[in-house]
Each structure stands twice: as C-alpha cells, then as structure tokens.
Amino acid sequence: IISRIKILSKLDIAEKRLPQDGSFTIRYQNRSIEVRVSVCPTVYGEKLVLRILDKGTSEMNVDKLGFEPDQKKAFLDAANLPHGLIFLTGPTGSGKSTTLNAVLTTIRTPELNFMTLEDPVEYKLAGISQVQVKPAIGLTFAAGLRSFLRQDPDVILVGEVRDNETAEACLKAALTGHLVLSTLHTNEALGAVPRLIDMGMEPFLLASSLALVAAQRLVRILCPYCKVPHIPDPATLQRIIKEGHLNPRDQNSWTFFKAVGCPKCFGTGFMGRRAIYEVYRMTEEMRNIIYKTQDLVELKRAAERSGSLNLRANGWHKVIRGQTTVDEILSITTSDE
Structure with a gap:
C-alpha cells in the first residue's frame, strides 16, 4: 500500500532511509481532493501520514x-x-x-x-x-x-x-x-x-x-440535528461574562447547547468547524x-x-449563540489569551 501511494505521489519507492513529502489528486463525486503525503522511516518500517484537503468545500467567503x-x-x-x-x-x-x-x-x-x-x-x-x-x-x-x-x-x-x-x-x-x-x-x-x-x-x-x-x-460546530439546550453552572456563567466582556443584562438572548451525537454527525455531536x-x-x-x-x-x-476581543472572548461569543460548547472553547484557548 505504501509503495502504491509513493508512486501516486511521485516519490522514490526505493528510498526507505530518508523522509519524503509529496501529494496527489483524486476525483470523488465530481470534486477535486488533494492528498498530501508524508513518509517517515522508523525502526519498524516506513510510517505514512495522509492529509486530505477537499478543495470543493474550501470556504473562500x-x-x-x-x-x-x-x-x-x-x-x-x-x-x-x-x-x-x-x-x-x-x-x-x-x-x-x-x-x-x-x-x-x-x-x-x-x-x-x-x-x-x-x-x-x-x-x-x-x-x-x-x-x-x-x-x-x-x-x-x-x-x-x-x-x-x-x-x-x-x-x-x-x-x-x-x-x-x-x-x-x-x-x-x-x-x-x-x-x-x-x-x-x-x-x-x-x-x-x-x-x-x-x-x-x-x-x-x-x-x-x-x-x-x-x-x-478552529472550533467544532455543534450538530444542528441533535444538539440539546444546556444551562451552564453559575461559576461557568460568570467566567463567560467576565472573559467574554459580556453584559449580564443580555442573558435572556443567550442560548447554550451541548453535544449529544446522532447518525448524521456519526455520533460525535459536531458537524463542521x-x-x-x-x-x-x-x-x-x-x-x-x-x-x-x-x-x-x-x-x-x-x-x-x-x-x-482575544481568542477566548471570541470563543465565548460563539458559545452564547449556541454554535459550540464551553468545553470546546476551554480545550483550545487559555485564559491569558
């Protein structure tokens, strides 16, 4: 399999001692999919990693x-x-x-x-x-x-x-x-x-x-088909207000959701980023x-x-609109950002 992918990527199939990088393009459902290839030699043999870039869904807006x-x-x-x-x-x-x-x-x-x-x-x-x-x-x-x-x-x-x-x-x-x-x-x-x-x-x-x-x-966006309303605890709510520079008087317009998982999102609770x-x-x-x-x-x-706004504050704005979760923002930002 690795040799076949190396051929598609125009890499040297005989070279197994040095790392190599390449790419190839495939067509899938009338879309152009670019696959980036990285091959690295290890003591157990070659390790290959593929990165998939779907140009048909690239957001240019x-x-x-x-x-x-x-x-x-x-x-x-x-x-x-x-x-x-x-x-x-x-x-x-x-x-x-x-x-x-x-x-x-x-x-x-x-x-x-x-x-x-x-x-x-x-x-x-x-x-x-x-x-x-x-x-x-x-x-x-x-x-x-x-x-x-x-x-x-x-x-x-x-x-x-x-x-x-x-x-x-x-x-x-x-x-x-x-x-x-x-x-x-x-x-x-x-x-x-x-x-x-x-x-x-x-x-x-x-x-x-x-x-x-x-x-x-990048933050994961909640699946619109299975997300359910969620009320954060008072301490978390105060943290969101403080770090997001939000007005507590606007709380009635905020909507919080949490991830559940369904067949449409393959059980992850998220769909897109x-x-x-x-x-x-x-x-x-x-x-x-x-x-x-x-x-x-x-x-x-x-x-x-x-x-x-800093990264975390921008993240909290997406949380109060019901686009993502508290845990998602906490996992990718730090409070001093």
Whole structure:
C-alpha cells in the first residue's frame, strides 16, 4: 500500500532511509481532493501520514470564516492598505491559509498585481500569480520573495516566515511600498512581535511597518440535528461574562447547547468547524511600545484598551449563540489569551 501511494505521489519507492513529502489528486463525486503525503522511516518500517484537503468545500467567503463584524472590518481595512505587514498566527492545521486566501479573494481587483509564494499552493485563485517554493533547487521563500520585488507586485502573500532571511525580505518588501501578508507559528497574535524581533527585525522598522496581527484556532460546530439546550453552572456563567466582556443584562438572548451525537454527525455531536480569532490593528500606543520597550505585557494591555476581543472572548461569543460548547472553547484557548 505504501509503495502504491509513493508512486501516486511521485516519490522514490526505493528510498526507505530518508523522509519524503509529496501529494496527489483524486476525483470523488465530481470534486477535486488533494492528498498530501508524508513518509517517515522508523525502526519498524516506513510510517505514512495522509492529509486530505477537499478543495470543493474550501470556504473562500470571509463572512463564513468566523470573524466578528469588527474583526472582519479591521482585517479588511488593513488588507486594503497600500503597504505594510499583516501576520496571522496559529498552529499547523488551524486554517491560516484558508483565511488569507479568503481575504485575497475579497480584496482582489484586476488593477492590482497579486502574487503568492506558498508551500504548497493549496487553493488555485483566479487573477493571482501563485508560485510553489522548491527548496531542492534553491527556490526558497526568501529567494522567491526577492524575485517578486522585480515583478512590480502590489500585494504579496508569503506562506510562512520560517527564518531570519525570509523575515528580512518581508520587511524590505513592506518598506518599499508593498502589502505583505504572511503566517507565523506563535501561541497568540501579539507573540508575533517578539518572534519577529528575534528573527532580526529592528523594532523601529517593525513598529512603523506592522499594520495588523491576528491569531486563530478552529472550533467544532455543534450538530444542528441533535444538539440539546444546556444551562451552564453559575461559576461557568460568570467566567463567560467576565472573559467574554459580556453584559449580564443580555442573558435572556443567550442560548447554550451541548453535544449529544446522532447518525448524521456519526455520533460525535459536531458537524463542521469554524475559526475563532483575535485581531489587533496597530494603534499609536502599540507602535510606541514596540519601538521603545517591546514589552509583551504592556502590548497586551494596550491591545485590550483598543477594545479588541482575544481568542477566548471570541470563543465565548460563539458559545452564547449556541454554535459550540464551553468545553470546546476551554480545550483550545487559555485564559491569558
């Protein structure tokens, strides 16, 4: 079976000593399904992991991603700036690529030159020049980004900032009049600031070029066919009110549900996923902190004063609408987020 999958993925079936990565596409019910393949040698033989990406169900509408109205406005306002840096953070598989591609689809116009540098190219987008990185032949994120600057782009999407060289190239692009969107692996949105400084960005240059930082997680959505009403205990309710910055006078309009399980959701109680976000536009106060002290605690306080919701608060808003459960939010967020 492994040999057959390696052939489909155009991998070397004779090589069993080194890890290999590849992909192939299948057709299922008139949909294009991309299967990403990772093969790793172990002491017991080769281990193979498949990641399935159903392009037919990819959500390219920012209205359906999970943004709160003010978060969507902040993100799109930043994405329509003529230049600057936008970073979206989150763990692998949290939907960062889907969000950024949906944003590009929303702001795309024929008058602007859009270019992306990805590993791999997950979604084919009309009207956008998309490039697959190939480190084996020297086409890295940094090398590709340097060549992009000679292509007169207006908006550049860089799949991920993995090293100092790529971070420097992103900053240079932003400072020379381009809008750059990219991703980082940090636990929270504002964690992008110290990470980028650690990668060699000068604080005063970062402060002037950073337009927005955001973070996201995916939460499971309750199955509409079997979810049942649920009343949380008083302590949990108070926690939701406090951490969600909610008005207790609005409790009559809140609806809480819990998962049960039925044949339509295969007994899980959940059907589909949506993202929760924290989105921070850079204010003058936040820029001054980045420039002067780079203190993350001060930065968080300044962000809170700006009125933006953090991940957990955004999650509680979905709970009181009956979209997901208390346990789901507690399992993927922490109270200091």
